[in-house]
Amino acid sequence: MNAPEESFMSHLIELRDRLIRALLSILIIFLCLFPWAKELYAVLAQPLLASLPKGGQMIATDVVGVFLVPMKVALMVAFLIALPYVLYQAWAFVAPGLYAHEKRLALPLVAASVFLFFVGMAFAYLLVFPTVFGFMAKIAPDGVAWMTDIEKYLSFVMSTFIAFGITFEVPVVVIVLVKMGVVEIKTLKEWRPYVIVGAFVIGAIFTPPDVVSQLLLAVPLCLLFELGLFLARFVSQPPARELPALPAESERTTD
Template structure:
């Protein structure tokens, strides 16, 4: 079986640069097209993003803009980031098209599902943050506000806050992919990952403390999914890479 990269000839360094430029231009064009389509709805998009907070604010409270350009810049920044997130499949495809010719066939068979799964898991992490974490976190913060204090959040600071949470949960949901890659590269076995479970649980809560606001709810809501996804990664590694599980086979056990 031919287990070599699918290249007819070795490209020169200049040819690689030209191809990389073309791939980057196509990825940027995809982001630009999505951005142009979303710009007319930038205000509505920000309203949707602010809904979890507005639902928990006391009656009569509103968000504020303390900078002159914030009413324009905050929705535009959100729209730009959303365009990048929506165009991620195209960006990853262009990256894959550039790298794939240099990969072995067995590497391609593993890389394709991992890339697709990583995109899905990132979207799932962002959705979990918006629909589950935001209502709980903002409700908790609104309830603990001292009496007599009016809760009115600046739109730019709110955007920065939720973007940090989106990234934290989106990246945290990539734990199964990282686990499978570690096993595939031979750095660890699933048996070793299973033995490291207590340390992973402690590390998940430590990461939750660092990546989320200083409240127990968001830290726990990040740590528990990370632990569950870690277990999913171990299970999937055993299914996809049984030869690297590190478990003794029945023949080895009898010898």
């Protein structure tokens, strides 16, 4: 009777230890980045600063915003740097309970998920932000000083990073659904028109209300869905061959 309880407690203790290690790794990296928090925010704000009119600047409407916002940016960067180690701790906790074939599938998918999430963030920072901010600067009415609060800018950047990071996970989601047998490739192909419409709806929800930014999210989402369909062919389970039917009892008796 005590064996299951001891096993459960040992798992809880291991989970606690691995969570502490993951949080400590983030904290240590954050403390190392703390002296450069302002520089990190300057790098994050560069796409907007480069698009502001001559003499334009960002503002802080909160008393402690000039301190908290750079700290949040440093914490975000620390988490991204420590993410491989955090995922390793999660993998070390989960892996003993997986079968060998599940490990062979899970590890590449986790690595691909992290890589694609970073690619999505880089796509947003290098292409989406300059395009959107440049468009906003051009349509700003004359006599209007286009400035933004640093807290609101950080909120916009974070939501955009998350939206594009999740968007670039579409191939992994498609592969997992096909591999687990939840849906077939043929069915996903039939869903293509709905995926296209849904991509533009998602682009309208998670991007500023302009056509350019919506296209920059919707078009990659459609292309990544097609990439997922292509890659899913290599992991889909082949259909089981039907065994030949046995002759009926009457037929065997006659023979």
